[in-house]
Amino acid sequence: MRLNKTIAGALGLAMTLGLAFAGQPAAAAELELKMQFASPDGTSWNKMDRRFAAQLEAITNNRAKVEFFPPNSVTPFKDWLQSTGAGLLDIGFVWHPVLPGKFVQMELFSLPGLSKNQTLATIVYWRLRDQFPQMGELYSQEDNVVDLATFVAMGSHLHTKEPVRALDDLKGKVFAAQDSAGVAVLEKLGASASVMVGPDAYLALQRGAVDGVLCAWGWVKNFKLNEVTTYHTLLNLNPGTYSTVMNKDAWNMLTDAEKNHLADLRPVYFFYNTTDAAAGATQDIPAENIFSLSVEDQDELGKQMQPQWAAWVKRADEAGLPGQEILDEAVRLMKLYDQN
Numbered sequence: 001m002r003l004n005k006t007i008a009g010a011l012g013l014a015m016t017l018g019l020a021f022a023g024q025p026a027a028a029a030e031l032e033l034k035m036q037f038a039s040p041d042g043t044s045w046n047k048m049d050r051r052f053a054a055q056l057e058a059i060t061n062n063r064a065k066v067e068f069f070p071p072n073s074v075t076p077f078k079d080w081l082q083s084t085g086a087g088l089l090d091i092g093f094v095w096h097p098v099l100p101g102k103f104v105q106m107e108l109f110s111l112p113g114l115s116k117n118q119t120l121a122t123i124v125y126w127r128l129r130d131q132f133p134q135m136g137e138l139y140s141q142e143d144n145v146v147d148l149a150t151f152v153a154m155g156s157h158l159h160t161k162e163p164v165r166a167l168d169d170l171k172g173k174v175f176a177a178q179d180s181a182g183v184a185v186l187e188k189l190g191a192s193a194s195v196m197v198g199p200d201a202y203l204a205l206q207r208g209a210v211d212g213v214l215c216a217w218g219w220v221k222n223f224k225l226n227e228v229t230t231y232h233t234l235l236n237l238n239p240g241t242y243s244t245v246m247n248k249d250a251w252n253m254l255t256d257a258e259k260n261h262l263a264d265l266r267p268v269y270f271f272y273n274t275t276d277a278a279a280g281a282t283q284d285i286p287a288e289n290i291f292s293l294s295v296e297d298q299d300e301l302g303k304q305m306q307p308q309w310a311a312w313v314k315r316a317d318e319a320g321l322p323g324q325e326i327l328d329e330a331v332r333l334m335k336l337y338d339q340n
Contacts, residue, residue: 034089035092036080080095104321125152135321148263160211177213178196182237188305
């Protein structure tokens, strides 16, 4: 009888503990990583980020879990680097043009007329980084981040409320631009311009503060700029550049094997880049609302922009880089990869 009571008591205790544990959530991941979206959920950028997060979690055998936050809910777009270094986010997106002067190496790829497309330009950057290690030294100890992947984005086109069919149509107008290189182009052509990130450009267009924005198709799609613009002039100028970075303290929590595997993701992450955004941005635009410059205007644009190349060489030299040597090699590689 005493044994039966003992068994019954043990079973009762087991059931009580079982019910208690059943009501508790599953154990939290060992490493929780915070990441903020750049654009509203459902956009191609967010799909890319979710894919990257899933791959990171798989690499760590689900030891890590990525938690996403809505755009600007943790930090403004322009402060992403500082917020990631400070640990407010563990993985961050750094759009280099919002920090003018910090990334002289990457300003090379914003030179008008140098880059034909983002795929070719990004591969050239990776090659240059091997040949000139300083090209990869983008972040300081104080930044407290690790560069996971750095890419060249799509070239910029002009997206406007009213038609811009020729260079003369730019004179006297006011524009937003995704980077300072774009501002320089527009000012050279007789317009006024200032650097704005995507959400700010949307509001400026919506309120009539600017006549248009010089930016890539990826911005048009992911920041919904097609809601506030009607016409599009193809220029393919001044591609921006960007990095995905990780807080150094979070990085140090990964094993060596996980770090090495994460580095292998760089090409995969890149080839799922914003190319889909260009197709998505243009699919509903009537063909008659997309303009190309005349041959004469294209030639004139090239002549107007050439001084920017010499200016970059000067800035690179001042930063301790062999500017002309790097530029010459970039031109050679662009041509080489374009032909093969």
